Amino acid sequence: MKIIKSNLFRHRQCKYGNFKLQPDKDWSISYSFIDFESGLLIVSTNDDNENHWENLGYNGRRIPSKKYVIDLDNLKILSPKEWSKFFNYESKISYSSDNKFKLTTQRIHHKEDNIDTIQEKLEFIESGHISTSESFAFSDQKRENLLQQTIRMIEENQEKKKRLESKLTLNEFYLKELNSLNEKDIIFNYINNDSCYQLSFIANEFILSKVILTTEKNEYNQYDFKFYKEFKNIEDFWNYFSETNSWFIDYSILSLSNNKPHLLAKFIIPFFNQLRKNHQFTFEDYHKINQWQNLIWNDEYRATENKQWCSLCKKEIDYFPRYPKYICKECSSKDKFDINGNLVEFSNLGISGGLKITRYINQTIEEDDSQFMCDCTIENKLFFVHEARFGGIVIQLKN
Numbered sequence: 001m002k003i004i005k006s007n008l009f010r011h012r013q014c015k016y017g018n019f020k021l022q023p024d025k026d027w028s029i030s031y032s033f034i035d036f037e038s039g040l041l042i043v044s045t046n047d048d049n050e051n052h053w054e055n056l057g058y059n060g061r062r063i064p065s066k067k068y069v070i071d072l073d074n075l076k077i078l079s080p081k082e083w084s085k086f087f088n089y090e091s092k093i094s095y096s097s098d099n100k101f102k103l104t105t106q107r108i109h110h111k112e113d114n115i116d117t118i119q120e121k122l123e124f125i126e127s128g129h130i131s132t133s134e135s136f137a138f139s140d141q142k143r144e145n146l147l148q149q150t151i152r153m154i155e156e157n158q159e160k161k162k163r164l165e166s167k168l169t170l171n172e173f174y175l176k177e178l179n180s181l182n183e184k185d186i187i188f189n190y191i192n193n194d195s196c197y198q199l200s201f202i203a204n205e206f207i208l209s210k211v212i213l214t215t216e217k218n219e220y221n222q223y224d225f226k227f228y229k230e231f232k233n234i235e236d237f238w239n240y241f242s243e244t245n246s247w248f249i250d251y252s253i254l255s256l257s258n259n260k261p262h263l264l265a266k267f268i269i270p271f272f273n274q275l276r277k278n279h280q281f282t283f284e285d286y287h288k289i290n291q292w293q294n295l296i297w298n299d300e301y302r303a304t305e306n307k308q309w310c311s312l313c314k315k316e317i318d319y320f321p322r323y324p325k326y327i328c329k330e331c332s333s334k335d336k337f338d339i340n341g342n343l344v345e346f347s348n349l350g351i352s353g354g355l356k357i358t359r360y361i362n363q364t365i366e367e368d369d370s371q372f373m374c375d376c377t378i379e380n381k382l383f384f385v386h387e388a389r390f391g392g393i394v395i396q397l398k399n
Contacts, residue, residue: 001027001045001068003075016041018220019075033140038086040078041070042138056354056369067115069138085139087116096147100125103147107137120146164302173301174266178234181260187234188261188295189254196254198225199237206231223325238267248292249285255295265296265305273307277314279325282399286324293321311397312378317363322389325397327378332395336376336383346378346385346393355387 004020006012012020016034023029023045032043041286047053047064052243054062069083070076091106102123109116116137133146144152168176187199187206191213198209211227231237241247272289275281281289293306308319310328317328338344343360357368373386375398382398 001066001077003070003077005075012256017072017075024066027066033138034072035138036140036142036211038083039072040083040086040138041072043068043070058351065338067113080111080114084109086174094147096151101147101150103145105145118143118145122146122150161361167302168300170269170301170305171268173298174263176300177260177263177265181263186256186259187263188259189256190251191254196223197228200220206234206237208237222384234267238264242267242271245280248288253291253295261295262298265298265301268292268296269305276307276324277309279309279311279397281324283324286321289324290321312381312383323394327383327395327397331378332393334378336378337397338374338383344374346374346376346395348387348391348393353387353391355385355393 001024002022004012004022006018012018014020016032021029021032021043025046027045028048030044030046034040035042044067050061053063054064054086056062069078071078071082076082087107089107089109091104093104094105096099096103099323102125104121104123106119107116108119118137120133121130122132127144131146131150181201183202185201187201189196189198191197194213195210196213200207200209200339206228208231210228211225213221218274229240231240241251244250270391272293275289300304303319306319306321308317308324309315310317310331311325312327312331315328317326320326336344336346338359345358345360347356347357347358348354350355354369355372357371357374359366373384375382375384376395377383378395383395384398385393385395388394
């Protein structure tokens with residue numbers, strides 16, 4: 001890349017001053033910014049010639065890039081030795097104000113990539129736990145170190161806990177919904193292969209009406225519902241409705257804006273919690289489960305009412321509906337084997353994600369980045385591994 005300056009005969013201008021940045025032939029500028037700490041201009045360029053791009057199989061392609069550090073006072077592209085004068089590369093130690101955390105920070109230059117990173121190690125002094133991080137050193141904003149990030153996350157979690165505890169329990173939410181029912185309120189509509197049902201609140205009872213579906217009447221407002229069954233309370237209806245454990249598959253939701261289905265949250269959520277605890281569902285089933293969960297979702301009750309369990313050790317874990325059969329961190333660290341019995345490990349290809357499979361075969365190590373998903377066994381159970389949506393690796397029990 002070249003810096004072309006203005007002169008008496010031709011004026012050149014970019015947002016950083018009276019000059020123009022000219023990338024190498026067949027290269028283009030991907031981003032640029034002023035480094036917050038040093039005031040230096042950081043420019044990254046990409047190779048536009050697709051013949052030079054590295055094919056990563058299912059994980060896409062890696063585009064060659066170059067990064068430049070520019071001194072705006074002298075309009076000069078700096079070498080690492082020149083830009084190093086702007087920074088401190090010595091290891092620094094600091095402590096939190098309550099002396100519960102010790103942070104070790106060091107700026108490191110990587111010759112092979114021509115970049116600087118910030119490496120951090122945070123020690124939780126009481127427990128001895130250590131957390132580490134490494135990030136790109138140049139930034140257009142004031143950098144938040146690992147200690148500041150940890151303290152912020154602790155405070156955010158405390159605030160989140162307060163907000164959670166201020167919300168209703170599932171039983172409190174149920175009583176609120178029950179007491180808010182008005183005469184002729186429609187609780188919800190659902191259908192099976194040949195009929196449509198409507199549950200309403202009439203004269204302090206729950207009335208189930210039914211209509212046989214025909215090809216002549218496809219619009220809901222054309223349905224002529226007839227009395228089918230009555231229930232003295234919603235518990236009686238639920239016992240009837242959920243008589244078979246496949247009710248969520250047998251019936252489909254007919255969602256209408258005037259319905260009040262949240263009354264059923266008290267019954268649907270515990271049912272699905274038990275299903276997730278025993279892992280008695282397939283991924284195909286879980287599409288239907290999510291439809292029913294969405295029907296009764298409401299921000300007024302605590303999100304922690306929805307529960308999930310590790311599909312290997314069965315301990316309770318955070319609820320992630322996107323990954324209904326994922327395993328906990330401890331189980332993820334256990335030995336994993338491919339279908340041929342070789343020890344295998346999984347990781348991202350880099351900051352951009354992707355899936356890298358590392359196999360240990362006899363005395364050799366083989367790496368594979370051509371797949372977006374891979375099977376493995378842990379404790380003789382079959383799992384599949386894939387990249388998580390926002391980075392990282394997810395291991396889930398296979399159907």
